[in-house]
Amino acid sequence: MISGPANDRVFRSVLEVQLDDHHGGRYCEGTRNNGSKYYCGDIRLGPVKLRKKLLLSGILEEYDRIGMLTSAQCLTGWWNATARCWRYPPQYGLQLDISGNPIVGYQALSVGLFVDRFGSERGRFLAPADTPYSQHLLPPLNLDTPTTGTVYPHSYHVYRVVNSFVVLSGPIAPWFGQPDQGVQYASDMTMSDLILAGYINPRTSPMSVVLEREIQVQILKR
Structure with a gap:
């Protein structure tokens, strides 16, 4: 795999196309003021x-974080x-x-299968690669890209x-x-541990066009 800071920057630039779906007015009532980079400043x-380019095109294309609700209702x-955390089902x-x-x-995940994840490699949850974000059971906050460390857009990772x-x-x-209806995989090991143990290989690299084709082949076989 091609890696390193320079290649990480290439990967980001290959993926990046910006979609401004920001609402104002009544949609943003009851939100915080964390800065203009965030939806409704929150x-x-x-x-x-x-x-939403290449690997993220189909994943984020139809995502609507609040639907017909206001941000406050969401x-x-x-x-x-009180607990300062998300409510999960x-x-x-x-x-x-x-x-x-x-x-x-x-379920035994077979060799050659591509899986993906939004978030750090300390987590234990995965989904089949190219699963829409709306089927990942994640709040919109998880789309934020950390500013420290070696990261990828929206903390999106693909593994083989x-x-x-x-x-x-x-x-x-x-x-x-969200309608969800996606498939969730839960491992008893974190992503970092799965990588170290030799079960999965990170595949998010500047070779994203090739990776996208490989994933599309997997989808056609489903």
């Missing part, structure tokens, strides 16, 4: 400008002001059966499975105003 609603429903966000039990099972390993797999429940 960091919790993520960045105003979303990169934050009232999903943000716990029960049972790790999995859909429930008629008895209230999570729909989940063990190089040694099969078992995850808990199940359908995602609707949340954060």
